[in-house]
Amino acid sequence: MANPKDILVITTSSAEGLKIKKHLKPVSAHIVAGTNLFSDFLGGLTDVFGGRSSSYQKQLSSLYNEAIERIKYNTHEIGGNCVIGLSIDMDEISGKGKSMFMLTAIGTAVIIEKDEKSNQLSNTNEKFENVGVERINNLRQRKEIIEKAENSKLIYDDETWSFITSNQVHEIFPFILKRFTNVIEEFQSIQETYNTFNKNFISYVDALEDSKKTNLLYDKIASETNHQVALYLAKVIKELNLFDFEKNMSLLNNPDFKKQKIGIRISTYDKSFYDKKDIENLNQTKVFVSTTFKERGEITTKKQLLSSKEKDVWNCECGNKSNDIGEYCGTCNNDIFGFKQTEMKPNEIVKYIEQKIELINEYIK
Structure with missing residues (x-):
């Protein structure tokens, strides 16, 4: 299975249409969270209605979802494609006047046969005979957010970021970048604002389906005219371990040399898991x-000062001529290959990839 997030997780030991080929071993996930995580709930019950707190429920759901994701990744790592008998418990740990919550998830990793019936178990796109008012209100809010984003009227406060993240509102991805282009460009002078945006945007992208976020990031890099924004999206790919061979090869083959350079940079980034x-x-x-x-530059010769001897020099594509071999252009600061001093060079990239291959080979059968 190529994607850990496609792993089926059920709370029972069996289900109709589930054919278990092999039981692997127990898998678990442990999450410890300070009580300050629920500060909105504990500090004031302003959002409580009918005896329930929406912020408290969202935090609990977030912890449960994180535990399930970790279970999936642990299962994928040992070759499983399903978790059965999932059980999740939450305990409070107290001591020296402090307390923390510990959430423990445990299940059994198995390998199941892939057939139509087992695939239907994870189908989330089915139609229902009835629909709750909460689902209707959620859809209404989603459509309102998309409309406001399209018209540049959306306010990106904590509530908005929480909603678009938890509900995977991928439709507004390009509008977010348009709204925060200035923040990305001026990140050094507005560090606090940038850090807040970056944290929210990373969480938003990470919550999307793997195929969706990969397509959005790589396709936007290929089409983005603002180089700073394209470089930022490459950083997001690095942060989330979203290296994709086919998508990156498209960047490497892009006729724009700047896009190729982003592709060569992404070539050093990682995936969450590797196989043969x-x-x-x-x-x-x-x-x-x-x-x-x-x-990319042209090597030629020129006569040395006060001498009849000639020496090799190179002419840069920017128009600056007679640069010393091995030196950077005095005008554009690029070397003969078109790379700046701060950028990894092609030969360095090749060595890095060779080392990665060696490391992977130590574990892959």
Whole structure:
């Protein structure tokens, strides 16, 4: 199974249409959270209606979802594609006047046969005979948020970020970037504002389905005219371990050299998990980088001052001529390959990929 998030998780030991081929071993996840996580609930019950607190429920749901995601990743790592008998418990740990919540999730990792019946168990797109008012109100709020984002009227406060993250409102992805382009460009002078945005945006993207967030990030990099925004999206890919071979090869083949340079940077980023196919893909990336990124400047000669001897120099594509071999252009600060001093060079990328392949090979059968 290529995607840990596709792993089926059920609370029972069996289900109709579920054919277990092999039981692997128990898997667990432990999450410890300070009571300050529920500060909105404990500090004041302003959002309580009918004996329930919406903020408290959201925090609990977030913890439960995180535990299930960790269970899925642990199962994927040992080769399973399903977790049966899931059980989640929450305990309070107290001591020295402080208290914390510990959430423990445990289940059994198994391998199940993939057939239509088992796939239906995880189908979330089915139609219902009845629909609750909460679902209707949620859809109404979603449509209002999308409309406001399209018209540049959406206020990105904590409540908005919470809603678009928990409800995976992928439709407003481009409008978020448009709204916060200035924050991305001026991040050094408005560090606090940038940090707040970055934290919210990372959480928002991470909550999306894997295929959705991968498509959104890579496709936007390819089409984005603002280089700073494109570089920021590459940082998001790095943060979330979203390296995708096919998508990145599209960037490496982009006719825009700036896009190619982003692609070569992403070539060093990681995935959450690797398998034999990834080794093959990494080798292809290594060969492509080593054979594609050649010298962009022209090597020529010039006479030395007060001497009849000539020496090799290179003319930069920016128009600056007679740069010393091995030196950076005095005008655009690029080397003969088109890379700045602060950027990883193609030969460094190749060595990095080779090292990664060696490390993966130590674990892959």
